[in-house]
Amino acid sequence: MGTKTISIMDDAYDLLLCNKIENESFSEEIRRILSKKKTNPLSHYFGILSEKEAEYMHKDLKKIREYNLKQLKQRLL
Numbered sequence: 001m002g003t004k005t006i007s008i009m010d011d012a013y014d015l016l017l018c019n020k021i022e023n024e025s026f027s028e029e030i031r032r033i034l035s036k037k038k039t040n041p042l043s044h045y046f047g048i049l050s051e052k053e054a055e056y057m058h059k060d061l062k063k064i065r066e067y068n069l070k071q072l073k074q075r076l077l
């Protein structure tokens with residue numbers, strides 16, 4: 001595996017240095033930090049709820065929206 005030289009600002013270097021785990025290289029630290037940032041596409045979550053769970057969640061969300069709308073209307077009057 002090859003290496004690359006990059007330039008970073010002093011404050012960015014200080015942030016890396018402060019967050020680096022003992023005996024961890026900067027490459028390992030960057031991999032660790034960036035691997036945490038990965039997000040799954042929304043499609044990753046399709047099908048994780050049963051139909052019944054989804055129905056309950058939908059009903060609860062509807063109640064919450066109705067409650068919030070009612071509260072907002074009261075504040076505006």
